[in-house]
Amino acid sequence: MKERACKTCRRIITAQICPTCKTYTLSYDYDGLVIINDYQNSQIAEKLNINENGKYALKVR
Ligand SMILES: [Zn+2]
Structure with missing residues (x-):
């Protein structure tokens, strides 16, 4: 299945x-x-406002 x-x-x-x-x-x-x-220790997560572990896209259209 496509993500x-x-x-x-x-x-x-x-x-x-x-x-x-x-x-x-x-x-x-x-x-x-x-x-x-x-x-909790990721600067990227902080920057992107992520507060759960997982896979994330940088930009969604
Ligand atoms: Zn969501």
Whole structure:
């Protein structure tokens, strides 16, 4: 199954609904990819406002 990015939190998932924000606003059209393994000690996570580990897109259209 193709991965999609959540338009709200930018998380990349294969599910129909975002597990983080419980929304269906997912997009196939995204750029970049960051994997956050330790969001509490990640500057990228802080910059992107991520507070859960996972895969995230940098830009979602
Ligand atoms: Zn989300």
